[in-house]
Amino acid sequence: MKMTDRYLNKMKWDELIFWVLLVASFLCIVFFGFKSLNNNVRDREIFFINGWENEEGKEVDLGCLLDLKKNKNGKIVIEKAVPNGIDNDDSLNFRAKNLIANIYLDNELVYTLDYGENPTGRGYGSAFVYIGLKLSDIGKTIRMEIEPIYQDDSSMLDRMVIQKKEAYVNSYIESHFLLFFISVIIIVFGIAVLVVNRVSNKKNKEGLDFLVVFALIVGTWSAIDTLIPTIITGDVVSIKIMDYSLLFLMCYPIIKFLNHLTVLRKKIYPRFVSVMSILVAAICTFLRVLNIMDIHNSIFLVHIEMFVSIIIIWKMFYDEIRNTKKTGITNDNFEVFPSIVIFSICVLIDVSKYYILNKKGNNTSFFIRIGTMIVVITIMRMIFYKIVKYLKLAGATEDMEKIAYKDTLTSLGNRAACNEFENQIENNLKNSACTDAMVCQFDLNNLKLVNDNYGHDFGDRYIQSAAEAISASFGKDGKCFRIGGDEFIAYIVGEDLESRYEKCLKEFLEFIENYNANSLKYKRRKGDLIDYPLSIAHGVALVSQTVDKTLTTAKKIADKRMYKNKIKMKENNKKLQGDF
Template sequence: MDRYKKIIIITGIIGAVLICWGFLYSQADRYGLDVPGTRQIFPEKVWRGENRTITYEFGFDFSRDAGRCLHFVSDRQTVKVYQNGGLIHSLDNGTTAVGRVPGKFFHFVKLSQAESQVLVEIQYHYYHDENVSPVFWLGDRQQMFKERLIHALPAAVIYFLTFVIGVMVLLFWGIVRRELKNSRESFYFSALLIVVGLWFIRGSELVNLLASNHIALSYAGYLLFLQIPILCFCFSIYYWDMKIKLWWENLYFFLCLLNMAVSVGLHVNGIREFKETVFTTHLLLLAAFGTMFAGMFFYFRKHGADYKVKATFFPTMIILVSTAWDFWGFYHNTLDTYRAGGLASLLFVGCVSWSVIYDLSIQLKEGQENAIYKRLAVTDLLTGLYNRNAYERWEQSCQGMLGEIGLAVCDLNNLKYYNDTFGHEVGDRYIVDAAGLIQEACGREGTCYRIGGDEFLVVWERKPDSFPYAMEQCLKKLDLMQQDYNRNSEYICMQIACGYAAAEPGDTRVGDMIKRADGMMYCHKKQLKGFAENSQRN
């Protein structure tokens, strides 16, 4: 079993454990409190007023009741609480462009220790909200708040995991994107996970318990939700490698951008709240799901039921059902559907993450193999320098742009002698060691090529200032390195003949410079042979 399959299996086990954990927690009464001394209370009277206002009346006698805090939850409603006719708590509309209707709010209202009448006046801003009455609790504020945090933590962990997976995939994409054939798939998947994760985190009970500005928090959720359809659409296209018509893709992008602009504009100008315009976003999201299923269908027809289809089909069906359930809960103000949507999203994220990571591993492996083949195509296997193929590519790319180029040609003396006398193994050692000296002496700013059996070329695309002087210094350094090498070599007496040239006004191709450099190199070769003959005579 390779390491990629191990990663997928481990990720699946962790995801399954977390999903089961979150599911078990979701079975309990979401707004129930199991705290000693805390009890659910029911209003003695309920009556409806003007402007969708409902008032709940309670009577308390704290001489017989130790509870001193009234607790309930509101969502997109303004609230006023009166005790014995005096206002003791309120949650009002906002007055800025960020928002006016309050978001979700956990109320903990401290009550006086006295016999009293308490009125809770709730103004509902949307029609469907009136059909859902809040649940009221009476008890110790600290204990109830602590219990809320404990109940909220598991779901928050699940939502945060979605965000973390998105960040990890994005980091992975940033590292390996150049080696991927389809890098957009992982980019849009990571962006989708990050946005969806933030959306769920924003709506979690934990964040709502701890946040101070619930109006801004509520509308941050709407702004995040506006991004989800277009990210889901883009991910579906690249995940299933769909070849859709450009006009359909552009039309969907235009509708999403238009929806964002219109929704924000209407909200900021106080014409329509986000909830009143979110219906179009829901339609766009359903269109994105339709694209997902269409892509899956055509992919299945082409490739059969491979790992992508198997990992995605059932989670996509579940996320579609949970999304429809969440839509129903949204329009009927049934907040319990939010957690079901979060669990379904985590299941979808887990399964599709396995598929995406496995797909990325395959692409990465193919990309690495292709990179190796590309390197082999331009690399001399014996010396590790660039080969003649790489030189010819460079030569073609710089025709007509020779102004800043300088080059040096190098040739090894007596290579045939070492091959014939000591064998090709010693001859190869001569070539490899000479290549190392040439690269060390000249190749820090230049690029070294082996263009023949014993022929090397060093190119400076931007030649150094005072090029002749710089080249003489390189040749002196190379000569000293050869002398040091020859003192320690048992068989090989290294002789590297060199010549150099820079671009001149009349040059039209690189060959013109090489011809002048070859002339200088052959003169140097004769000199080296003359030195060798004199040393043998002496």
């Protein structure tokens, strides 16, 4: 049988429902994610991206700055008048990416955009610009002198709107909140796995640690890609440094985690990716330090590293399938592999999109974010089912322990339970956790006669009645056990033992008296066979540190007293038994 057929045959309805919900969630996220890309709050906003003119008065398209003509100073100059309909608290808001700009209002310099050199190079990624406007600015000319940092489409202007700054920020956050929320979910998942992994006793802690690292890296990086951290904090350079740093770290943790899930666990794969990651980071840093190439231009090395890692992931998946077919042993973690393969395809899509769009880098982590969520959901499902399986096993183990320590006929503790309880008493006496204990021995009279005359069914009922008498009286204040066919024992531990014992004994004798009176009357009225009257001999002894008496000695004393009581009861009951 093929492995896929075997997997499908093992699939249950709850698993099918899980995958249906997963696909539905994926489609919803894709739909609303794409919809959110152009979702703007249109409450008093004036779109300002169109209608710009160059110095020659010709209208220009800001969609590709590199296509615009530069002046003799090597700068792109664009102009546009402030329109009617603005308020005093409005501002010109836009996103600028990897460009230097001086902005004038009627030849007055009002804003300079230049973050200078930073550890990653001249580029700074995306920055949000807010230029305050007043009613008196209506009709004035806004002039921008722009110098793209890179010779690709990563230098850009977009989301240019005139409205209140707060409304602009809120609009941007709202339109990207779904994607940001998915990133937060990934981070929370990583933290949750970290906490569970720290408090658990699982042997595979190292593998889960790398899953945690991967989730935190991808979640943080994809959150940065939404630009919500940038628009909230305004710290452009620090966030860009973090962006690149996380990219350098992304490949190794997922390979290491996936290798821990495999049966073969080939060390060559994580070692190779580890060396490759270090080399890529070193080369990019070296090129940057020598001012040969910004990280923006050398990032293709990271993408090559990702591509090689994807090939390794597919190879590991293929190796698992071959090993399963060869040995017939299915990896319990096999269901994670398809989700990892889907994630790798999502990475390929986003990296391809980055180059197809000529490095515009607009929402470059959309599919990576979705792929990571699929991995997260799959792993959560796997953990969930393992927890359910563990709880079922724990419940079954608990039931087996109950069976092992319970007398099936009377539901009292059996001899094994009694031995364990006696060990606890002895340990407590040695450690002074308790000072005194009372041991009560019981023996059911006439059991052999009942079995011989009425059969073992009546004998079992006779034993159950005795257990009920002992449990109803001594069970309230102590522990009761059946240790033989007609033998029982009860323990009372703690203080004030004599008065507690007298109270239990009184209830015990009253129970037997009431039981016998009611049972015999009932049997006679129904014309049924009449049981022997319930008769139980008892003896008691004290275990105390003050008199240096051991539990074994106390049991022997209680046993002797119980047999004396048994002889006395037989002598007193001769007349009653003869009448019976």
